[in-house]
Structure formats: C-alpha cells, structure tokens
Amino acid sequence: MQCNVMRIIAPLLFAVFSTPVMACETALVLTIDVSNSIDPAEYKLQTIGLAEALRAPEIVNALVRQEATLAVVQWSGADRQELSIPWTQVRTSLDAARLADQSQQMPRAFVLSDTAPAEAIMFSMNLFSQVPDYKNKVIDVSGDGTPNSGSETRQARRAAERAGVTINGIAIESMGLSITSFFKQAIITRNGFVITARTHREYPDAIRRKILRELSQVLG
Numbered sequence: 001m002q003c004n005v006m007r008i009i010a011p012l013l014f015a016v017f018s019t020p021v022m023a024c025e026t027a028l029v030l031t032i033d034v035s036n037s038i039d040p041a042e043y044k045l046q047t048i049g050l051a052e053a054l055r056a057p058e059i060v061n062a063l064v065r066q067e068a069t070l071a072v073v074q075w076s077g078a079d080r081q082e083l084s085i086p087w088t089q090v091r092t093s094l095d096a097a098r099l100a101d102q103s104q105q106m107p108r109a110f111v112l113s114d115t116a117p118a119e120a121i122m123f124s125m126n127l128f129s130q131v132p133d134y135k136n137k138v139i140d141v142s143g144d145g146t147p148n149s150g151s152e153t154r155q156a157r158r159a160a161e162r163a164g165v166t167i168n169g170i171a172i173e174s175m176g177l178s179i180t181s182f183f184k185q186a187i188i189t190r191n192g193f194v195i196t197a198r199t200h201r202e203y204p205d206a207i208r209r210k211i212l213r214e215l216s217q218v219l220g
Contacts, residue, residue: 007157009040009161018136026137027134028068029127029138029140030141030207032047032074032088032142033115033142033143034076034113036114046200050100050103060096063215064090064096067090068215069088069089072084072103073124073127073132075110076110076111085102091175097105112182114149115147115149115150116147117153117156122140135150136166137177138167140210147169161189166195170206172197172200173199174198
C-alpha cells in the first residue's frame with residue numbers, strides 16, 4: 001500500500017484549503033485474543049465492540065482525516081495467528097462502515113488453544129512491511145490472560161521498540177488476575193499505554209476509547 005502520491009498532493013491541498021492533510025499517518029494492527037479463556041459470548045463482545053468503535057463518528061472522522069490503514073489479527077497459541085482482515089485504508093466514511101461490518105461478521109479463527117502474546121506481536125510486526133509509507137505503526141494487543149506458551153513477551157516488546165513500533169493494550173480483568181500489571185510490565189512499549197476493561201462487557205467501551213486516544217495523539 002503506497003501513499004507517495006498523497007505525500008506530493010497534501011502540501012498543495014494545504015496551500016489551497018489552509019487545512020492540514022494527515023495522509024498516511026497511522027497503520028494500526030488490532031489483535032484479538034481468541035485463546036481458550038475466551039468463550040463464544042466473549043468473542044462476540046470483542047467483534048461487536050470493534051465494529052461499534054469503527055462506527056463512532058469521532059473515530060471515523062479521525063480515520064478519514066489521516067487516511068489511516070487498519071488490519072485485524074486473531075491470535076491464541078504459539079502457532080495460532082491469522083490475518084482476519086488485511087490492510088484496509090480508510091479514505092471515506094463508507095470505507096469505515098465496510099470495515100466495521102467485516103469486523104462484526106468475522107468468524108472466530110481458533111478454539112481450544114493456548115495464550116502466546118509474543119507470537120501475536122511478532123506476527124503483527126511482520127505485517128508493517130506491507131505499509132512502509134506510514135509514519136506511525138501501532139499494534140493493539142487485547143487479552144484476558146498471561147502467557148502459557150510461546151516466546152518471552154518482553155523480547156517481542158524490545159523488538160517492537162527497536163523497529164519503531166508502538167504497542168498499546170486492553171487488559172481484560174475477567175480471570176481474577178492482574179492482567180493490567182502484566183501488560184504494563186511485559187507488553188506495552190515505553191511510548192504505549194494500557195486501558196483496563198474490568199469484564200468483557202466493558203471491552204466495547206475500552207476499545208472505542210483506546211482507538212480514539214491513539215488517533216488523537218497523532219492529530220495533536
């Protein structure tokens with residue numbers, strides 16, 4: 001996905017309309033935990049929550065203004081990662097609406113599998129080679145448990161920092177564990193942040209707030 005044309009046109013549009021054009025600012029990988037701890041109802045809450053966030057007017061406006069591009073990854077065990085929705089650039093509100101519909105209708109990729117967030121991070125990082133022109137590269141990790149398989153999560157985080165990739169997170173505190181603390185200590189990058197959802201039912205609001213915060217940081 002190339003944005004060189006927009007980088008040439010954007011200054012001209014700025015001169016004509018006196019409004020900044022934020023083309024090709026953010027490439028965002030949204031990763032969804034579908035490990036064994038996620039039951040069918042909780043999975044549905046995640047897909048519906050993502051769809052609702054992508055329909056929120058303030059998020060749609062920010063996505064369109066930046067011509068942001070999004071991809072959705074489902075993950076669970078060490079060998080269980082799927083690119084469920086490939087890179088989709090949002091140039092219009094119709095693009096956002098289509099992406100929301102895809103998210104809500106997305107079938108679950110894996111069941112009865114372990115939890116390996118490090119592999120989800122590395123899988124997601126490899127996707128950015130397809131969108132080299134984007135300035136801000138962000139991975140969102142959502143999950144409700146700590147790793148029970150796969151590589152060391154801190155190593156994956158360090159690899160992301162070296163590559164200039166930001167990792168943010170949604171920690172779902174449904175298992176009675178301190179998932180937020182784990183995310184802070186081992187998942188998010190130094191320039192990242194974590195939002196806590198106390199239950200899966202809080203996930204839709206959490207992801208809306210998280211995406212809006214990410215886009216707002218770019219818009220200033």
